[in-house]
Amino acid sequence: MWTFENPVEIRFGKGVFDSVGDIIRGRSFCLVTYNESYFKTLANRLIGTAGKPASIINNITPNPNFNTLTESCRQFADSATEDMVIVALGGGSVIDAAKVLASSNSGFAPVREYLETGAGEKRLGAYPIIAIPTTAGTGSEVTRWATVWDTKSQKKYSLSRHALYPTHAVIDPELMLELPRELTISTALDALSHALESIWNRNSNPVSANHAVFAATEIMKTLPKLVNDLQNLELRSRVARASLFAGLAFSNTRTALAHSVSYPITLKYQVPHGLACSFSLPMVLASVVGEDDTCDANLRRIFGDDLDKAVTELDRFLNGLDVSTKASSYGVQVEEWKELLTLALSGERGLNFIGTHERVMENFKI
Numbered sequence: 001m002w003t004f005e006n007p008v009e010i011r012f013g014k015g016v017f018d019s020v021g022d023i024i025r026g027r028s029f030c031l032v033t034y035n036e037s038y039f040k041t042l043a044n045r046l047i048g049t050a051g052k053p054a055s056i057i058n059n060i061t062p063n064p065n066f067n068t069l070t071e072s073c074r075q076f077a078d079s080a081t082e083d084m085v086i087v088a089l090g091g092g093s094v095i096d097a098a099k100v101l102a103s104s105n106s107g108f109a110p111v112r113e114y115l116e117t118g119a120g121e122k123r124l125g126a127y128p129i130i131a132i133p134t135t136a137g138t139g140s141e142v143t144r145w146a147t148v149w150d151t152k153s154q155k156k157y158s159l160s161r162h163a164l165y166p167t168h169a170v171i172d173p174e175l176m177l178e179l180p181r182e183l184t185i186s187t188a189l190d191a192l193s194h195a196l197e198s199i200w201n202r203n204s205n206p207v208s209a210n211h212a213v214f215a216a217t218e219i220m221k222t223l224p225k226l227v228n229d230l231q232n233l234e235l236r237s238r239v240a241r242a243s244l245f246a247g248l249a250f251s252n253t254r255t256a257l258a259h260s261v262s263y264p265i266t267l268k269y270q271v272p273h274g275l276a277c278s279f280s281l282p283m284v285l286a287s288v289v290g291e292d293d294t295c296d297a298n299l300r301r302i303f304g305d306d307l308d309k310a311v312t313e314l315d316r317f318l319n320g321l322d323v324s325t326k327a328s329s330y331g332v333q334v335e336e337w338k339e340l341l342t343l344a345l346s347g348e349r350g351l352n353f354i355g356t357h358e359r360v361m362e363n364f365k366i
């Protein structure tokens, strides 16, 4: 028995950015974006086709945290009206911040209480979101959750509610042409990680697996070409589409061990999310091969019949993008890495992983 659900209406292709006005349909809207010159240009283009927003919230920084979100929610409360739509124009940090704003209610306090205690969902808001991703990685445009970081207490929270599925995802690969090499790599590796993590996952199902196999195969084939040809729209489109498919896959399974172990590394060593959740993929792969027939079959569709070679192939792929697959390269010490892995396996995402502690330790790599 399995089910698959995703309610997001998707528009994909060069130029779809200019059709956002058709989705807003004259409603009052709040634009959420970064305070950067490229995004000011994009905001002006949007205003030209969709009209003026009731408010613009642009204090979004990478990895939205309690402090910046408190300020964003305060600004949002000043202009929010009941029929308002939130338009999120940016990467995962912007889309996730938009999900927090959509849940806010006269400020951040009820969201914070819900994150910290799990209580008070009825007090949360539920504004509709139109998500326009400008990175190809997080898949947040088709998921129902937002990652929220409490940098002061060194904690990562997941705000997860059905109401947070954006109503629309507008994916225009042309908006991604200016992404620099490093960000292109780290964000695409986030997508690769979503795809693989949804395969070695207790919640995997035939639809998620199909999306994941497509996404992982495509990223491994296309990303090495894209990093040497960043302005190539066709390659950008293929990676953006693969990221979307990875998003659809893990929207129904959530992630697993590689993500679970990444959060403390991002918090402690400031490693960008996409690198933190992907450098351990070869080690996690080595520990899961042979654990489950369906998982093995899906991995063979990506890596070919000989799964013994898959670990080396994935390792080479990452090294070829100048990404080290050793935890020590990111500052992690031997005992700390063992402890982090053990803790991660019993964490919420780690419990989705179909492998075992024993096998992970057998394949331990630092």
Ligand SMILES: NC(=O)c1ccc[n+]([C@@H]2O[C@H](COP(=O)([O-])OP(=O)(O)OC[C@H]3O[C@@H](n4cnc5c(N)ncnc54)[C@H](O)[C@@H]3O)[C@@H](O)[C@H]2O)c1
Binding pocket: 034, 036, 038, 061, 062, 063, 064, 090, 091, 092, 093, 094, 096, 134, 135, 137, 138, 139, 140, 143, 145, 146, 147, 175, 176, 177, 178, 179, 180, 183, 187, 190, 273, 274
């Ligand atoms: N909700 C989910 O399902 C989900 C999944 C994975 C990750 N996340 C979260 O998403 C966040 C990371 O998001 P991200 O990786 O998309 O990066 P990001 O949104 O943090 O942006 C990183 C940088 O990329 C730049 N940038 C974005 N688009 C650009 C473009 N088109 N051209 C030039 N520069 C551009 C921004 O200026 C910013 O400085 C993390 O907080 C992570 O935890 C959420």
Ligand SMILES: [Fe+2]
Binding pocket: 138, 190, 193, 194, 259, 273, 277
């Ligand atoms: Fe991720």
